[in-house]
Amino acid sequence: MPRFFYKAKKGPQEIVEGRIDAETKAQALSKITGLGLFPVNIEEEGETAAGIRSSLSFTFSGRVKTADLALFTRQLADLLEGGVTIIDALSVLARQTENKKLKNTIEDISSYVKAGNNLAAALAQHPSIFPHLYVSMVRSGEVSGALEVVLNRLSGFLEEQEEFKTKVQAALAYPILMACVGVATIIVLLTFVMPRVVGIFQDLGQGLPFITQVLLAISDFIRFYWYLLIAGFLFIFFAVRQLYRTPEGKAFLDRAKLRLPVLGDFLRKVDIARFARTLGTLLANGVTILESLEVSRDIMSNAPAKKEITEAFNSVREGSTLAKAFSEGEYFPLFVTNMIAVGEESGQLEKALMKIADSYERQTDKTIKIISSLIEPAMILVMGLIVGFIVISILLPIFQISLIAR
Secondary structure, eight states: OOEEEEEEESSSSOEEEEEEEOSSHHHHHHHHHHTTOEEEEEEETTTTHHHHHHHHTTTTOSOOOHHHHHHHHHHHHHHHHTTOOHHHHHHHHHHHOOOHHHHHHHHHHHHHHHTTOOHHHHHTTOTTTSOHHHHHHHHHHHHHTOHHHHHHHHHHHHHHHHHHHHHHHHHHHHHHHHHHHHHHHHHHIIIIIHHHHHHHHHHTTOOOOHHHHHHHHHHHHHHHSHHHHHHHHHHHHHHHHHHHHSHHHHHHHHHHHHTSTTHHHHHHHHHHHHHHHHHHHHHHTTOOHHHHHHHHHHTOOOHHHHHHHHHHHHHHHTTOOHHHHHHTSSSSOHHHHHHHHHHHHHTOHHHHHHHHHHHHHHHHHHHHHHHHHHHHHHHHHHHHHHHHHHHHHHHHHHHHHHHHHO
16 A cells, blocks of 8 residues: 655644555545644655655664663553553654654654554564564454553563673673773784884894794784785685675574584573573464464574474474474474473463573573683683783893893
8 A cells, every 4th residue: 555755734833754554645644634734745655756865864773772662662561550551652752762763753653643553563673673473472462452561561572682782792892892901902012112122133133933923923914014914804704704794604504603612601501591482472462373383483593493383384384293393403402392392281381481481591690600701811811921022022031141141
């Protein structure tokens, strides 16, 4: 159905803008008038796409963070629970939201709902902000008449995602800072300190120890051929990025990550926890098993996991149980398939999935704490060894002079 971009008067001074679906311009005019607005200008979106993109390029700049989306969802649920209509609730949130992109998106959703569409259809018009998972849950809430309950669960889901991301960022912040300071220190020692100190001994005709000569060669390479290092890093970065854009390359890199000693197991647990939490949340809100599997698969970032979920989706569609479908693959461990089997037999699959998510989230939390507690002393040790090696390389010629003097 065509969409029309309109400008209309809401009062003597207030001008509003929005979009509306209609078969013809006349029907769009009728719908806008039915909203109590006085149309000023109506244009079909396809005819003025360039102009609309130009006019919205500034207001739609930036991005909507998970924390902003979680706050919007929580506030919308609170307003609906308080008896506020969906249109009034959206209007209130549009005025209160500080994020420019989200503010304009809410206004557009409000106009779409005013035109007679449901909330899920309005949200689906903005897939970059509201993912398939979000839209599916809202749709199930509207069908079941429990939209406020679904929005509360959805906001909790988003808040848990944001909390996990914050934990990872907090655990990595100090090690990253240490690494940056350590690398900067090593570069200063190699490019500024060492050439000047070693140059003194060379001027005196003093022979240099082997390790000092090796370090001096490294120092000269960094000083005179630094651009080759940068070019090499850029080449590797863009090569990996290009490889990641192809399905075969992404699958290869994802499998390689899963084979890493500690990181691979951690990433697998994170994926399983996210999958189980998403699937359980969807099933608890009345979404069908096939649609839930499809949505859960789309949020996975790992190619091997996506492949097995797709195979499970096909098996379930042909009549297989979910536990049997997952047991045929290798990505999901025995604990997961056993818990799903128990959930299917007891008729409480969503609860079983939530228990799986809780279990793996606890394990990932422990892993984060262990890694963060070990990475700091490990980095201090590595940096200390490197700096110590540089210092010894500088001091060895001094020791040689002192021995000769004796």
